[in-house]
Amino acid sequence: MIKLSPAVLQAVSKPARYTGGEVNAVHKDYNKISCSFALSMPDVYEVGMSNLGLKILYEVLNSRTDIAAERVYTPWPDMEEKMRENNIPLYTLESFRELKEFDFIGFSLQYELIYTNILNMLDLAGIPIFSKDRTAEMPFIIGGGPCVYNVEPIAEFFDFFIIGEGEEVILEVADAYIKWQAQSKTHDRVEFLHRVAAISGIYVPSFYRADYYENGLFKGLTPLYDDIPTTINKRVVKDMENVLTVEKPIVPYINIVHDRLMLELFRGCSRGCRFCQAGIAYRPVRERSSERLRSLAKKMINNTGYDEMSLTSLSSADYSCLPVLIDDLTEDYTGEKMNFSLPSLRIDSFSIDIAHKLQTTRKSGLTFAPEAGTQRLRDVINKGVTEEDLLKACSAAFKHGWKTVKLYFMMGLPTETDEDVIGIATLAEKVVALYKEIKGRRDVKVTVSVSCFVPKPFTPFQWFGQNSKAEFKRKQQILKEHINNRAIQFNYHDSSTSILEGIISRGDRRLSKVIYRAYKKGAKFDGWSEMFKFPIWEEAFAEEGIDTSQYNLRTRDFDEQLPWEHTTPGVKKQFLINEWNKAMQQELTHDCRRSSCTGCGICQALDVGIIDWEGNK
Amino acid sequence: MTVFRIEITKEEQLRYISHLDYANLLQRAIRRAGLPAAYSEGFNPHMKVSFASAMAVGVTADAEYADVELTNNICQPEFFDKLKAVLPAGMKLLRAKEITSGRHQSMNALVDTALYEMKFPDDITADELQATIDQFNAAPTLIFVREKQGKGAKKGRIIKKEIDIKQFLASALTAGEADNVVLAAIKVSPLGSIKPIEIINALKINYLPTLDSNAVLINRKTLSAGGKNLMDLI
Incomplete structure (x- = not known):
């Protein structure tokens, strides 16, 4: 057990990040434990503690009396320094046992720019960074989460990956481990990896060989054994109603990023925005019933004492029983100062009315995501939102008393012209003018946030060459010149992080060496702009002889083998190609949720169906 | 109500x-x-x-x-x-x-005194600590420079202010019953007060240069108003 001295804790910022003991944290008796997990999001405590996926896994695993699941996050550099100085290995926040003593260490892979933190954490734990160097007594390192749809850049660091939704398969992995421990005489790691590779949704990267053409392009991935699948489909929860989920979340002592309860209304979104990876990754839409949600809400509130709850989903306003649920919840908590909020708003007046109903006391800003500045480009990305929709939504918001609106856009989308970029400014101007027309005043604030588009695997834009750094800069400049209204605030950031994300998200196995080299040169917390050092990465790529443009800037051919195709959400390649072609024609594709199937192939490949309570009636 | x-x-x-x-x-x-x-x-x-x-x-x-x-x-x-x-x-x-x-x-508004105990790390000997207490109590004043991050127009600057620690003490420092513990009764008033960590830092600067201030554990024993416990005021 690790014991931390006050000399260490009082010398670092926010020491409560490292001391555990929070309300609802689970402390198990290790005499009864046959399998232990250290669950991690490789980011700082406040970010890691806000992750819903890990909350779910924590409760699902700890619901078993023979399994222990504990937490570990990335120490902030001041704490890392103290730990290295005092030879304190990385430990978990429940039992304060060293990470090395666990059977599994699970990392949630939320975005590419936290990969170096994983390497750093393994090093702090005294665990070899490359999977090939790990010996029998060491933990298995598992990865899961949204980045699994291309894990090749980190393939060499992990023993295996869980593709798709983890709450069911993680127990299958634990059972396989318990059985293996009982049966195996050798405790040879490879023997166990063969066992887990047989579980649906598990990808063991060391069981595959990657080949490349002489010109450097990816040729293919070949299984090294006969019993290993060539493709690994994601896991999906078919019965959202009865699957174990969060009822007793940990209440942190310190303020975290999302310091509120999260009630997951449904999983999936089938609106079909062509840039969106989550839209494909979490298909099909599966709702929980409003009765189930009402009872979950009650349990969570009673168990935590939180006064704020977010009704979470990819597009919460699409929940078919939302009005009923909100009536139920507000009825249950009248007079108790309970705040319910929607994290994402659809651009229509229905959403505004709901938001108004929820926020009877406080009017914080509203956020909309038109994503692109012109109708033409919004049709390319299948956003399905018109200028009229946005102005109607804003008009409803202004009438209800809101005076702050945030608009999210992307820059660098396929077919984008300067006219589309300027369209962002024009649209924002119209929103400002609308406010003046409705309220007769000028005290409106419109924030325009523009991010740099990163094409992602398993989207119709997966073949598209990302804009260069210079091109992003030029477009940002153009937009800046066209925003002259003092009511409009323009937020954007340097494209370097998006460029790196663009390289890694469509990279292949050869990038493991680059990530390792960047880590060795001091890259950490790359997702934090104040810590991000692009020159380190440029050096690392150069030293490994990697031409980054082949990964991010090059537009690929449809018939090219893609390095990520074997870990799949189950979508048909032909569907993505069709969607790309329709994008070029500015043709829309409808939402399949309540009308005909659009042929993405996921329901058929995974034998799962849409669950839509309103549609079912 | x-x-x-x-x-x-x-x-x-x-x-x-x-x-x-x-x-x-x-x-x-x-x-x-x-x-x-x-x-x-x-x-x-x-x-x-x-x-x-x-x-x-x-x-x-x-x-x-x-x-x-x-x-x-x-x-x-x-x-x-x-x-x-x-x-x-x-x-x-x-x-x-x-x-x-x-x-x-x-x-x-009522509280006027807070009694703190400060547990010093083992690398400070009992003799050293007693000598420190004695010197502190014998000194007529003890100036400490308080540093604050500037706010508003002074943002980014560090504002320094000299304060006499002794004027905020209700009584002399004493040794506690447990090993390496020093007791300090600090005056609390609308005119301001001093933090125990500031006393510790002042002791370090003036008498205990080898002390790691972060290694000292601080505990507040009592909080009182007019010599009375706050529960007894009602």
Whole structure:
């Protein structure tokens, strides 16, 4: 057990990040434990503690009396320094046992720019960074989460990956481990990896060989054994109603990023925005019933004492029983100062009315995501939102008393012209003018946030060459010149992080060496702009002889083998190609949720169906 | 409407949380307990709980006090049991007393003395510590330079202010019963006060150059007004 001295804790910022003991944290008796997990999001405590996926896994695993699941996050550099100085290995926040003593260490892979933190954490734990160097007594390192749809850049660091939704398969992995421990005489790691590779949704990267053409392009991935699948489909929860989920979340002592309860209304979104990876990754839409949600809400509130709850989903306003649920919840908590909020708003007046109903006391800003500045480009990305929709939504918001609106856009989308970029400014101007027309005043604030588009695997834009750094800069400049209204605030950031994300998200196995080299040169917390050092990465790529443009800037051919195709959400390649072609024609594709199937192939490949309570009636 | 004054602890498990987080912790516990908490009016309603003091990160307390306002009448035993049952580890409910007088003064304004114990690390010997206490007590004044991050127009600058530590002490420093413990009774007044860590740093600068200030553990033993415990004022 690790014991931390006050000399260490009082010398670092926010020491409560490292001391555990929070309300609802689970402390198990290790005499009864046959399998232990250290669950991690490789980011700082406040970010890691806000992750819903890990909350779910924590409760699902700890619901078993023979399994222990504990937490570990990335120490902030001041704490890392103290730990290295005092030879304190990385430990978990429940039992304060060293990470090395666990059977599994699970990392949630939320975005590419936290990969170096994983390497750093393994090093702090005294665990070899490359999977090939790990010996029998060491933990298995598992990865899961949204980045699994291309894990090749980190393939060499992990023993295996869980593709798709983890709450069911993680127990299958634990059972396989318990059985293996009982049966195996050798405790040879490879023997166990063969066992887990047989579980649906598990990808063991060391069981595959990657080949490349002489010109450097990816040729293919070949299984090294006969019993290993060539493709690994994601896991999906078919019965959202009865699957174990969060009822007793940990209440942190310190303020975290999302310091509120999260009630997951449904999983999936089938609106079909062509840039969106989550839209494909979490298909099909599966709702929980409003009765189930009402009872979950009650349990969570009673168990935590939180006064704020977010009704979470990819597009919460699409929940078919939302009005009923909100009536139920507000009825249950009248007079108790309970705040319910929607994290994402659809651009229509229905959403505004709901938001108004929820926020009877406080009017914080509203956020909309038109994503692109012109109708033409919004049709390319299948956003399905018109200028009229946005102005109607804003008009409803202004009438209800809101005076702050945030608009999210992307820059660098396929077919984008300067006219589309300027369209962002024009649209924002119209929103400002609308406010003046409705309220007769000028005290409106419109924030325009523009991010740099990163094409992602398993989207119709997966073949598209990302804009260069210079091109992003030029477009940002153009937009800046066209925003002259003092009511409009323009937020954007340097494209370097998006460029790196663009390289890694469509990279292949050869990038493991680059990530390792960047880590060795001091890259950490790359997702934090104040810590991000692009020159380190440029050096690392150069030293490994990697031409980054082949990964991010090059537009690929449809018939090219893609390095990520074997870990799949189950979508048909032909569907993505069709969607790309329709994008070029500015043709829309409808939402399949309540009308005909659009042929993405996921329901058929995974034998799962849409669950839509309103549609079912 | 009922107001209860409670006496609660802030123990080792909660040493490193801030005053705001400690307050949050109590408020969430009150909600878990299902007690009928009163809220302020306005756009941003907050639970009517007021504390006697704001304790710094790194400080524990044998006793902290809060006044909790409820909308309904509820008897003391019920209040005590319900709250006690839901408090997290490190926050123990010692006493609860209903405030019966119609108007009570805020504790914040009443408190005049806080008694702290400071446990020094083992690399400081008992003799060194006693010598330090003696020198400190013998000195007529002890100037300490307080550094603050500038705010507003002075943002980014460090503002220095000289203060005489001794004027904020209610009595001389004494050695505690346990090994390496120093007791300090600090005056609390509207004119300001001094933090125990500032005393420790001043001792380090003037008498104990090898001391690692971060290794000293600070605990507040009592908080009082006119020599009386805050529970006895009501």
